[in-house]
Each structure stands twice: as structure tokens, then as C-alpha cells.
Amino acid sequence: MGILQVQNVNKSFGGLKALNNVNLDITEGTVHAVIGPNGAGKSTLLNVCVGRLAPDTGTVLFGGKTLTGRAPHEINQMGVARVFQTPEIFTDLSLLDNVMIPTLAVRDGAFKVNAWGRVDGRAEIRDRAEAILENVGLGDKRHHHSGNLSRGDKRRLELAMCLVQKPKLVLLDEPTAGMSRHDTNATIDLLARMKEEHGVTKIIIEHDMHVVFSLADRVTVMAQGTPIVEGTPNEIKGDSRVQEAYLGGAHL
Numbered sequence: 001m002g003i004l005q006v007q008n009v010n011k012s013f014g015g016l017k018a019l020n021n022v023n024l025d026i027t028e029g030t031v032h033a034v035i036g037p038n039g040a041g042k043s044t045l046l047n048v049c050v051g052r053l054a055p056d057t058g059t060v061l062f063g064g065k066t067l068t069g070r071a072p073h074e075i076n077q078m079g080v081a082r083v084f085q086t087p088e089i090f091t092d093l094s095l096l097d098n099v100m101i102p103t104l105a106v107r108d109g110a111f112k113v114n115a116w117g118r119v120d121g122r123a124e125i126r127d128r129a130e131a132i133l134e135n136v137g138l139g140d141k142r143h144h145h146s147g148n149l150s151r152g153d154k155r156r157l158e159l160a161m162c163l164v165q166k167p168k169l170v171l172l173d174e175p176t177a178g179m180s181r182h183d184t185n186a187t188i189d190l191l192a193r194m195k196e197e198h199g200v201t202k203i204i205i206e207h208d209m210h211v212v213f214s215l216a217d218r219v220t221v222m223a224q225g226t227p228i229v230e231g232t233p234n235e236i237k238g239d240s241r242v243q244e245a246y247l248g249g250a251h252l
């Protein structure tokens with residue numbers, strides 16, 4: 001049984017069926033990419049998995065426990081973290097503060113920015129946050145204002161905020177969108193290291209096939225709200241159904 005199981009999930013927006021009977025089984029420790037043309041339902045699927053959207057029908061299980069119906073912070077506390085398409089960081093705070101906040105949120109079960117004065121074990125949390133920032137290549141900038149970071153660095157900071165929570169599963173929504181090739185390759189290296197060092201299971205939504213083929217163990221291709229093909233990157237590469245789904249728009 002996989003670490004994450006999506007079972008018969010449906011989700012409509014008005015008359016539009018964004019997810020149409022989706023079933024997925026994600027194996028623990030793997031990197032699983034979800035690809036597909038625009039509007040295929042990839043982000044909706046991620047939102048259902050992290051509790052931001054309730055499915056109309058169907059269930060999501062994580063480690064055998066039902067996620068459906070739980071609040072996003074509860075799902076987060078169970079070990080599921082998400083890296084957003086637009087980094088959700090506190091631009092007025094330093095990088096270090098940004099990385100310390102999620103640790104406190106997970107530990108205390110609530111988001112308390114004003115809790116600094118009352119925090120026990122703060123030195124320990126700070127040490128861990130510093131080590132993680134070092135790990136993602138932002139150690140030197142830990143006291144900088146997060147608002148001044150480049151787009152690539154903001155994404156790296158968000159990864160650090162995610163890793164510090166010691167998640168079991170990370171969902172990444174286009175982690176390299178809008179990045180230069182240099183930043184994209186740095187992010188690929190970082191994500192690959194995350195796998196080696198932390199063994200974290202990852203689900204990645206990605207349009208950039210270079211990223212998919214560099215990182216993914218398995219790939220699910222979605223079209224019109226439904227997974228149409230699943231396999232290794234090489235298996236899906238030559239699949240005519242995949243080429244058809246992209247209507248010739250993508251070269252896999």
C-alpha cells in the first residue's frame with residue numbers, strides 16, 4: 001500500500017469536471033511527477049490532497065489514515081507539506097525567522113508569529129533552521145530580508161520552510177516555474193539531495209520535462225481531470241496517448 005492513495009476522487013466547479021474519478025497510489029520514498037496540459041486538474045488534485053479543497057466524492061488516504069475532511073493545518077501536522085507555485089513567505093522577516101515559524105506551527109499546533117518570547121527550546125529550533133538554510137544554499141543570507149531575494153532563492157527558502165517540518169510527503173506545485181536554467185538546475189540538485197538525505201516522498205507537478213526526467217521515478221499524465229497513463233519517465237515518453245493529450249504542443 002502506497003503512502004498516499006487517492007481513491008475515486010471527483011471535483012466539479014459548476015458544470016466543469018476538474019477531477020474525474022481520479023485514482024493514484026504513491027509509493028513511499030519515490031518522486032512521483034504529475035504532468036498534463038493546462039487545465040488537466042493537476043493543481044486541483046494537489047489542493048484536494050492538502051485539504052484546501054474538499055472533493056465532491058472520493059477519499060484521500062495518507063499512511064492509511066483519511067485526509068479527506070481534515071483542515072490543511074491538521075494534514076500538515078500529519079507530515080504532509082506543500083510548496084506553492086507562488087512562494088508563501090513573510091517578506092518582512094529574515095530568512096531565519098521564516099524557517100523557524102513553520103517549526104513552531106507544527107510543534108505548537110497553531111501559527112503564532114508573536115510567540116517568540118514564550119518559546120521553549122528556541123536555541124535548538126534556531127540551530128536546526130540554520131542547518132537547513134545551509135543545506136539549501138542560503139546559509140550566508142540567513143539574516144537578510146526575505147523580500148529582497150531573487151525568485152529562485154525565494155523558492156529555495158520555501159523548500160527550507162518545508163524541510164524544517166521534517167515532512168514525510170512533500171507536494172510541489174511547479175517548483176521551477178519562472179526560474180532561469182541555472183536556478184532550475186540548482187533546484188533539481190537540491191530536490192535530488194532531499195531524496196537521498198531525507199528519503200522524503202515527493203509529488204511534483206511540473207511542466208518542465210527536463211525537471212521531470214531528471215527527478216521522477218514515476219510519472220502520471222493527466223488530461224481533462226483524469227489520469228490517462230502512468231509509468232516510468234521512459235515509458236511515458238513514447239506513449240502515443242500522452243502525445244495526443246498534449247495535441248502536439250509538448251515534445252516529450
Ligand SMILES: Nc1ncnc2c1ncn2[C@@H]1O[C@H](COP(=O)(O)OP(=O)(O)OP(=O)(O)O)[C@@H](O)[C@H]1O
Nearest residue numbers: 013016017018036037038039040041042043044045
Ligand atoms: N476555483 C475554481 N473555480 C472554478 N474553476 C476552477 C477553479 N480551480 C480550477 N478550475 C478549473 O478547473 C480546471 C482544472 O484546473 P487546474 O488548475 O487544476 O488545472 P492544472 O492542470 O493545474 O492547469 P495548469 O497546468 O494550467 O496549472 C480548469 O479548467 C480550471 O479553469
